[in-house]
Amino acid sequence: xxxxxxxxxxxxxxxxxxxxxxxxxxxxxxxxxxxxxxxxxxxxxxxxxxxxxxxxxxxxxxxxxxxxxxxxxxxxxxxxxxxxxxxxxxxxxxxxxxxxxxxxxxxxxxxxxxxxxxxxxxxxxxxxxxxxxxxxxxxxxxxxxxxxxxxxxxxxxxxxxxxxxxxxxxxxxxxxxxxxxxxxxxxxxxxxxxxxxxxxxxxxxxxxxxxxxxxxxxxxxxxxxxxxxxxxxxxxxxxxxxxxxxxxxxxxxxxxxxxxxxxxxxxxxxxxxxxxxxxxxxxxxxxxxxxxxxxxxxxxxxxxxxxxxxxxxxxxxxxxxxxxxxxxxxxxxxxxxxxxxxxxxxxxxxxxxxxxxxxxxxxxxxxxxxxxxxxxxxxxxxxxxxxxxxxxxxxxxxxxxxxxxxxxxxxxxxxxxxxxxxxxxxxxxxxxxxxxxxxxxxxxxxxxxxxxxxxxxxxxxxxxxxxxxxxxxxxxxxxxxxxxxxxxxxxxxxxxxxxxxxxxxxxxxxxxxxxxxxxxxxxxxxxxxxxxxxxxxxxxxxxxxxxxxxxxxxxxxxxxxxxxxxxxxxxxxxxxxxxxxxxxxxxxxxxxxxxxxxxxxxxxxxxxxxxxxxxxxxxxxxxxxxxxxxxxxxxxxxxxxxxxxxxxxxxxxxxxxxxxxxxxxxxxxxx
Amino acid sequence: xxxxxxxxxxxxxxxxxxxxxxxxxxxxxxxxxxxxxxxxxxxxxxxxxxxxxxxxxxxxxxxxxxxxxxxxxxxxxxxxxxxxxxxxxxxxxxxxxxxxxxxxxxxxxxxxxxxxxxxxxxxxxxxxxxxxxxxxxxxxxxxxxxxxxxxxxxxxxxxxxxxxxxxxxxxxxxxxxxxxxxxxxxxxxxxxxxxxxxxxxxxxxxxxxxxxxxxxxxxxxxxxxxxxxxxxxxxxxxxxxxxxxxxxxxxxxxxxxxxxxxxxxxxxxxxxxxxxxxxxxxxxxxxxxxxxxxxxxxxxxxxxxxxxxxxxxxxxx
Numbered sequence: 009x010x011x012x013x014x015x016x017x018x019x020x021x022x023x024x025x026x027x028x029x030x031x032x033x034x035x036x037x038x039x040x041x042x043x044x045x046x047x048x049x050x051x052x053x054x055x056x057x058x059x060x061x062x063x064x065x066x067x068x069x070x071x072x073x074x075x076x077x078x079x080x081x082x083x084x085x086x087x088x089x090x091x092x093x094x095x096x097x098x099x100x101x102x103x104x105x106x107x108x109x110x111x112x113x114x115x116x117x118x119x120x121x122x123x124x125x126x127x128x129x130x131x132x133x134x135x136x137x138x139x140x141x142x143x144x145x146x147x148x149x150x151x152x153x154x155x156x157x158x159x160x161x162x163x164x165x166x167x168x169x170x171x172x173x174x175x176x177x178x179x180x181x182x183x184x185x186x187x188x189x190x191x192x193x194x195x196x197x198x199x200x201x202x203x204x205x206x207x208x209x210x211x212x213x214x215x216x217x218x219x220x221x222x223x224x225x226x227x228x229x230x231x232x233x234x235x236x237x238x239x240x241x242x243x244x245x246x247x248x249x250x251x252x253x254x255x256x257x258x259x260x261x262x263x264x265x266x267x268x269x270x271x272x273x274x275x276x277x278x279x280x281x282x283x284x285x286x287x288x289x290x291x292x293x294x295x296x297x298x299x300x301x302x303x304x305x306x307x308x309x310x311x312x313x314x315x316x317x318x319x320x321x322x323x324x325x326x327x328x329x330x331x332x333x334x335x336x337x338x339x340x341x342x343x344x345x346x347x348x349x350x351x352x353x354x355x356x357x358x359x360x361x362x363x364x365x366x367x368x369x370x371x372x373x374x375x376x377x378x379x380x381x382x383x384x385x386x387x388x389x390x391x392x393x394x395x396x397x398x399x400x401x402x403x404x405x406x407x408x409x410x411x412x413x414x415x416x417x418x419x420x421x422x423x424x425x426x427x428x429x430x431x432x433x434x435x436x437x438x439x440x441x442x443x444x445x446x447x448x449x450x451x452x453x454x455x456x457x458x459x460x461x462x463x464x465x466x467x468x469x470x471x472x473x474x475x476x477x478x479x480x481x482x483x484x485x486x487x488x489x490x491x492x493x494x495x496x497x498x499x500x501x502x503x504x505x506x507x508x509x510x511x512x513x514x515x516x517x518x519x520x521x522x523x524x525x526x527x528x529x530x531x532x533x534x535x536x537x538x539x540x541x542x543x544x545x546x547x548x549x550x551x552x553x554x555x556x557x558x559x560x561x562x563x564x565x566x567x568x569x570x571x572x573x574x575x576x577x578x579x580x581x582x583x584x585x586x587x588x589x590x591x592x593x594x595x596x597x598x599x600x601x602x603x604x605x606x607x608x609x610x611x612x613x614x615x616x617x618x619x620x621x622x623x624x625x626x627x628x629x630x631x632x633x634x635x636x637x638x639x640x641x642x643x644x645x646x647x648x649x650x651x652x653x654x655x656x657x658x659x660x661x662x663x664x665x666x667x668x669x670x671x672x673x674x675x676x677x678x679x
Numbered sequence: 680x681x682x683x684x685x686x687x688x689x690x691x692x693x694x695x696x697x698x699x700x701x702x703x704x705x706x707x708x709x710x711x712x713x714x715x716x717x718x719x720x721x722x723x724x725x726x727x728x729x730x731x732x733x734x735x736x737x738x739x740x741x742x743x744x745x746x747x748x749x750x751x752x753x754x755x756x757x758x759x760x761x762x763x764x765x766x767x768x769x770x771x772x773x774x775x776x777x778x779x780x781x782x783x784x785x786x787x788x789x790x791x792x793x794x795x796x797x798x799x800x801x802x803x804x805x806x807x808x809x810x811x812x813x814x815x816x817x818x819x820x821x822x823x824x825x826x827x828x829x830x831x832x833x834x835x836x837x838x839x840x841x842x843x844x845x846x847x848x849x850x851x852x853x854x855x856x857x858x859x860x861x862x863x864x865x866x867x868x869x870x871x872x873x874x875x876x877x878x879x880x881x882x883x884x885x886x887x888x889x890x891x892x893x894x895x896x897x898x899x900x901x902x903x904x905x906x907x908x909x910x911x912x913x914x915x916x917x918x919x920x921x922x923x924x925x926x927x928x929x930x931x932x933x934x935x936x937x938x939x940x941x942x943x944x945x946x947x948x949x950x951x952x953x954x955x956x957x958x959x960x961x962x963x964x965x966x967x968x969x970x971x972x973x974x975x976x977x978x979x980x981x982x983x984x985x986x987x988x989x990x991x992x993x994x995x996x
Contacts, residue, residue: 381802384744395746404789405782417781417838424833433993436829440985443784443825444818450788451814454795463742463802524776533779533838540777543760550697551755554905555898558733563897565737571803571894584799584807592815596975 011066014057021050022130033119043122047103058093077142086507091136105482158250171241185225222269230262243311248366256359282329289322306375341514342419350412357400360486377586382464402450408493418527463580689763689773696762700908701725710960737897750797754906772841798891809890860988876963
């Protein structure tokens with residue numbers, strides 16, 4: 009079978025899996041086994057399809073026009089293949105993980121949840137391979153709907169419903185913008201086929217308009233900064249396996265959309281497009297990580313951290329676009345390469361971290377970092393996987409996050425050597441901001457790892473045990489992936505570079521050989537992730553020899569109960585919690601956070617209600633949330649209240665509407 | 680790219696740094712004592728301390744996991760690798776085939792990551808506070824270090840530390856205004872990162888019982904201290920390699936035979952380090968501790984200098 013047929017088979021398997029899990033809704037165990045195993049199988053088939061497509065060049069599958077909107081074409085060019093591979097790799101991990109994870113939902117409509125998860129993955133596969141704007145929009149909206157039902161799965165919770173509402177609102181607004189941009193293409197070409205979009209002859213103003221519409225529309229879904237407000241609550245509300253998929257791959261379909269429309273269809277961009285993307289990328293990277301620091305819900309932190317990582321991906325995309333605009337093929341290649349590499353890496357480590365958060369939730373039913381602690385001893389393998397994810401997200405060498413950030417720096421560096429003044433001025437500053445985001449990301453990662461380090465803070469936490477095997481293997485798969493994408497950089501980069509040059513632009517040049525990766529010429533820079541790892545491990549012999557020389561091992565070690573507490577009795581309340589961990593940052597960067605002074609006043613008044621006060625004082629709200637979310641929700645509520653006037657619930661009024669409509673239609677036709 | 684002599688020099692360099700780091704740290708202890716009109720410890724006291732600690736029994740709190748025990752090893756190992764990459768005695772980077780300046784900056788992050796993690800891992804109050812301080816200081820200083828290095832790399836046309844060092848040493852990069860400003864910003868940033876007195880925040884002895892070091896003992900404490908001594912020396916070395924590489928051996932066109940020039944380079948390097956440590960000691964003893972949350976007010980000036988350096992670079996002066 010060729011790649012496209014395998015892809016169809018994979019989608020069909022997802023469909024079968026969805027169907028059977030719905031059928032088995034009453035039999036929880038059977039439903040989650042079916043969904044998990046069939047989902048894993050379908051993902052493996054999809055992965056094989058991606059590998060086939062990457063090695064050969066598959067001919068697209070064309071179904072002659074069913075509807076008057078053009079042909080139904082599925083294609084797998086370089087970019088689509090990469091996306092398919094990414095989705096399927098995450099599909100394997102998440103489907104397998106879900107077998108045990110969903111056990112906690114056995115008193116609910118589990119079959120429905122499995123149905124939507126399988127449907128969701130299949131729709132994502134369709135979105136990234138479809139070659140027609142009309143069907144793309146349909147699948148895009150269906151994907152949003154499927155994920156909406158995942159978000160509102162625990163529909164008795166008020167937060168879930170609110171999160172779902174906000175998600176729908178922003179996703180549809182974004183969808184509308186994308187639709188508009190496609191419509192401009194349609195007006196210019198008279199076709200919905202993506203192939204004709206590439207030849208569209210648009211005026212400069214229209215091109216810029218299409219860029220803005222598509223960039224903002226897809227950017228809303230990707231969660232870049234002014235439009236990120238839906239993400240934290242949405243990811244926190246969805247079951248962890250769903251939020252893992254949403255954060256790691258659904259976001260990437262939006263990145264795919266940006267690359268497809270703004271780079272592939274529109275061709276050579278205008279310089280300010282690239283600069284705008286870089287600006288919003290830098291904003292997202294820095295603000296995302298600042299906000300992540302003040303959260304205490306594990307999944308909300310991860311959501312904010314995703315905003316940061318989308319920022320880093322956008323920095324790469326923007327730099328690539330600048331390279332195209334200023335006709336520097338090297339910058340183009342490096343920028344897009346960095347973006348794609350980081351997208352791939354992010355889907356692995358963010359998926360991993362979400363699954364780990366899910367494991368904690370599975371055992372303890374809390375994600376509040378203030379209550380968690382000491383899980384490293386109780387759940388050692390989850391802790392280890394989480395540490396791998398934390399190291400990767402903080403861009404610590406030689407893990408995968410570092411490699412893609414290294415390429416981002418190199419893209420900045422190469423772009424700064426150009427001639428355009430604005431580019432030369434903005435690139436090094438972006439590098440400094442990326443460095444800032446990197447150090448803060450490490451702080452966020454350490455804060456999250458606080459759930460696994462330190463003392464056990466309550467009896468409930470103390471009873472946690474390691475999660476079942478299927479969940480462990482899902483996490484282990486992604487953790488190994490993080491390590492491979494780091495150490496195997498010399499293998500991965502040539503493939504990604506080929507994806508860039510085949511679908512996006514830039515001249516095909518060598519970026520890796522042997523054990524090394526380099527930004528086109530190795531005089532500029534050279535990096536060897538495998539040698540870094542080997543040397544770090546090999547040099548371990550030095551401290552070990554030091555210990556042996558001094559015979560330090562002879563004295564042995566003694567485990568005492570408590571850390572030093574100045575002679576007083578130690579209590580786990582003395583240890584630092586998630587809340588006070590970020591205090592220096594909130595104090596040092598007050599412009600970024602607005603502390604609610606009113607709550608501090610309440611602290612003085614309500615002495616006895618200390619618990620409630622402690623709850624509220626920790627609520628440090630991001631400023632943007634206040635500016636963007638509250639007015640939007642208020643306006644929507646206002647409008648919907650007034651629209652309610654029309655729906656009186658009186659059948660006679662409805663009859664009147666029908667009659668009125670008929671009369672108007674009749675008049676219109678007669679005229 | 681890779682030659683046997685480079686590999687050898689790299690490993691030797693790492694071992695020399697390992698061997699002399701406690702010496703220079705001892706030097707600053709002696710300096711401190713002299714400025715207080717005390718007799719002070721011997722120059723070799725640090726070695727004796729380390730040897731003694733190595734033999735002592737290790738006491739570990741019950742909460743600690745393996746990350747706590749791994750942190751000292753990670754610190755020493757990452758510093759050893761940094762020591763092999765930075766061009767210290769030679770104008771070329773011995774381990775340039777491993778990575779560039781970005782790797783060096785992020786290897787510091789690796790040691791910092793585990794250092795902070797170890798502070799949280801024990802559940803000790805002091806460790807936790809030290810950990811968060813360490814991370815705040817890095818957030819304030821890291822953008823400065825990266826921006827300055829980035830400007831220097833742009834002047835050299837490469838992010839390879841060896842190339843930068845060679846070009847500064849041979850005068851291909853003259854001392855523009857931007858280089859002077861960058862030097863100022865970088866010196867200030869490394870001073871803050873070294874954790875010397877006005878900014879002795881994370882391992883503050885009198886205030887926090889040495890932060891994350893509080894719970895360490897025995898050989899782990901010895902290794903951790905050794906790693907910190909190395910980190911301080913390597914920050915100075917990085918500064919010298921980028922801004923004052925004069926006297927180090929240019930392997931591509933050596934003036935003297937290697938067997939003669941390398942010892943000369945080693946001596947010159949030691950003299951430069953002693954001068955730097957002398958200045959650090961004067962600053963350290965002339966100032967009182969800065970209040971932790973006010974530290975940012977001072978570090979902004981370093982960022983300002985770094986940005987000015989960048990602006991002057993853009994204006995080509």
